[in-house]
Amino acid sequence: MAHRRRVTRKRALYEGKTLIEIFFLNFIRRFRRIFFKKRHHYFDEDEYTPEIGSGDSTTIRIQEKPFLDYTSSEPRRKKRKRRNKIRSYFSRRLERLADRMEMRREMKNKRRFMRDMRRRQRKEQRTQFAFVKFFKKLFEAKSREYGYYSTEGIDKEKQELKRQQLRLAFFSINSFILFVLSYIIVYLTYQMAVMFAASRYGINSILLYYEVFFPIGNYSDKWTSLNIIIITFAGPLISAIMGSIYLLYYVRKETTAGLKKLFFLWLGFHSVNFFLGAFVGGMVTQQGFGYVIAWMFLPTVIKFAFAMLCLFGLGLLGYVFTQYFLEASGSFFWTNESNRIFYLLFAGVAPWVLGTLLLFIIKFPKVVPQHENIVIYDTIINMCLIFTMAGMFVNYKVAPNIERSTKREGRRINWIYLVILLGLMVIFRLGFNSGFYYLPN
Numbered sequence: 001m002a003h004r005r006r007v008t009r010k011r012a013l014y015e016g017k018t019l020i021e022i023f024f025l026n027f028i029r030r031f032r033r034i035f036f037k038k039r040h041h042y043f044d045e046d047e048y049t050p051e052i053g054s055g056d057s058t059t060i061r062i063q064e065k066p067f068l069d070y071t072s073s074e075p076r077r078k079k080r081k082r083r084n085k086i087r088s089y090f091s092r093r094l095e096r097l098a099d100r101m102e103m104r105r106e107m108k109n110k111r112r113f114m115r116d117m118r119r120r121q122r123k124e125q126r127t128q129f130a131f132v133k134f135f136k137k138l139f140e141a142k143s144r145e146y147g148y149y150s151t152e153g154i155d156k157e158k159q160e161l162k163r164q165q166l167r168l169a170f171f172s173i174n175s176f177i178l179f180v181l182s183y184i185i186v187y188l189t190y191q192m193a194v195m196f197a198a199s200r201y202g203i204n205s206i207l208l209y210y211e212v213f214f215p216i217g218n219y220s221d222k223w224t225s226l227n228i229i230i231i232t233f234a235g236p237l238i239s240a241i242m243g244s245i246y247l248l249y250y251v252r253k254e255t256t257a258g259l260k261k262l263f264f265l266w267l268g269f270h271s272v273n274f275f276l277g278a279f280v281g282g283m284v285t286q287q288g289f290g291y292v293i294a295w296m297f298l299p300t301v302i303k304f305a306f307a308m309l310c311l312f313g314l315g316l317l318g319y320v321f322t323q324y325f326l327e328a329s330g331s332f333f334w335t336n337e338s339n340r341i342f343y344l345l346f347a348g349v350a351p352w353v354l355g356t357l358l359l360f361i362i363k364f365p366k367v368v369p370q371h372e373n374i375v376i377y378d379t380i381i382n383m384c385l386i387f388t389m390a391g392m393f394v395n396y397k398v399a400p401n402i403e404r405s406t407k408r409e410g411r412r413i414n415w416i417y418l419v420i421l422l423g424l425m426v427i428f429r430l431g432f433n434s435g436f437y438y439l440p441n
Contacts, residue, residue, distance in 0.1 A: 164333045168346055171329060174259055174414050175266075176351040181421045182266035183359060183382075184428055189242060190235040190274050195438045197234035201227045207436040209428055210365045211374045218370070225295050232291040236275040243271025247317075251324050259414055262328035265321065269388055272317055276310035277384030283307050284380060285373040311387050318391025325392060326400035340396045348389050356382045362429055 191212050195205040198214070203222055206213040216222055247268035250256055256264060282290025283303050293303060325348065326335045334343040360379055369375070 164331075167331065168334060168343065170412055171331075171334075172346040172350055174417065175262060175347045176354055177414070177417050177421050178259065178263045178266050179351040179355040180358060181417060181424065182263060183270050183355065184424055186239060186242075186267060186270040186274055188428075189271075190239050193234045193238040194231055197231045198227075199438060201231070203227075203231070204437075204439045207432060207438065208365075208369075209432040210363045210378075211369050211371055213370050213435065229292050229295050232288060236278050236289050239271045239274035239278075243268045243275070246271060247321065251321065258328065258330055259417070261324060263417075265325055265328060268321075269317070269385060273314065273381060273385055273388070276313050277381040278377075279310045280307045280384055281377045281380035285377045287371050287373050287377040290377075311384065314384060314387040315391040315394075318388035319395045320391075322392040322395040323398045323400050326398070327402060330402065332402055335400050335402060337397060341393070344389075344392055344396060348392060352385055352389060356385075362425065 191207055194212050195207060198205050198212075201222065204215055206215065246264050250264040251261060251268060278289040279293070282288050283293055283306075284290075286294055298306075322344075326340065326343070329335055329343060329347065331343075333339060356379070359382065360375075363378060364375060371377075
């Protein structure tokens with residue numbers, strides 16, 4: 001195609017065009033360039049070929065072309081489209097909003113699915129009676145597959161189940177031994193603190209197996225409101241301090257494992273209970289810690305509120321230290337989530353019930369004590385430990401770190417702890433029958 005160029009005035013005049021025709025052609029060119037974004041040349045050299053006619057006049061042959069057929073033969077550079085920033089911003093925002101809505105829809109469907117699964121599981125669990133389900137899971141070998149040994153056959157599975165049940169029985173006996181042993185230690189620490197505080201005021205005391213006896217009697221002139229509060233508060237205070245040391249230092253220590261960890265756990269539970277539970281028992285019986293409450297003249301509402309806080313503190317204590325109680329077993333089987341309830345029942349609740357009964361029998365006096373309700377006071381303190389057990393049952397799903405436990409104890413009765421307990425019980429019951437005299441004056 002021939003090269004097209006603009007029709008200039010000089011060329012048009014040479015070809016015989018007038019100024020009006022030049023203006024009209026240039027106007028059409030500008031109009032089309034503005035509205036159709038294309039630059040068209042309407043006249044080629046071939047199109048403006050002059051023809052010599054008769055005379056001096058010159059005629060021009062003009063070849064007309066369709067409106068949109070004028071294309072350039074040279075490669076034309078494409079103009080870059082200007083980006084609309086506002087439109088692109090809103091497009092990105094809409095895309096992100098759509099992604100978030102899709103993600104929320106998926107999470108909502110997932111939560112609905114999990115909720116339906118939990119409802120279905122609860123419905124299946126309610127169909128079985130709890131008592132029957134308990135014995136079925138505990139004593140029937142085919143009630144559950146135990147992954148790490150079930151591949152070796154049914155006989156091996158039965159043997160392993162019996163071995164684990166026997167191990168739980170031994171661990172329950174060891175826990176009972178440590179429960180009673182730790183109680184005697186904490187009780188003696190409590191009473192020794194009371195006797196030491198009394199000696200600072202020149203008051204002699206005698207330690208019996210059921211109470212601290214004061215020879216001066218209950219109506220001596222040596223008793224004042226100040227020394228009564230200090231003497232009766234010394235025992236709960238030293239118990240709270242020692243309980244914090246047992247639980248925060250020895251129990252949380254990684255090297256403490258097995259029955260040793262369980263021993264410090266019972267020591268910590270008893271020590272804290274001799275402060276929090278003693279407040280509840282003292283409020284009811286007006287003995288021990290109750291003298292502090294009585295001489296402080298607290299209103300009944302305030303005393304009841306403090307008692308509720310103490311019971312809540314015992315429950316929170318069990319909730320926090322459930323993981324360490326499970327780690328004390330050193331057993332992968334009984335710390336499995338499906339078996340933790342049975343472990344807490346036999347290693348925690350059963351020793352507490354049997355130990356409380358045994359301590360009540362041992363400490364029951366043959367004579368009328370100086371403080372009339374002292375046995376009831378000690379029994380209420382022991383009964384308050386049920387809130388600690390309840391806290392552990394609430395947090396039974398916590399995962400213990402058994403890998404830190406280096407020992408696998410509990411497969412037999414620990415005879416060392418048993419011998420120490422029997423010797424200490426003989427000293428406690430027979431040795432303190434006539435009393436331990438602490439007479440500094």
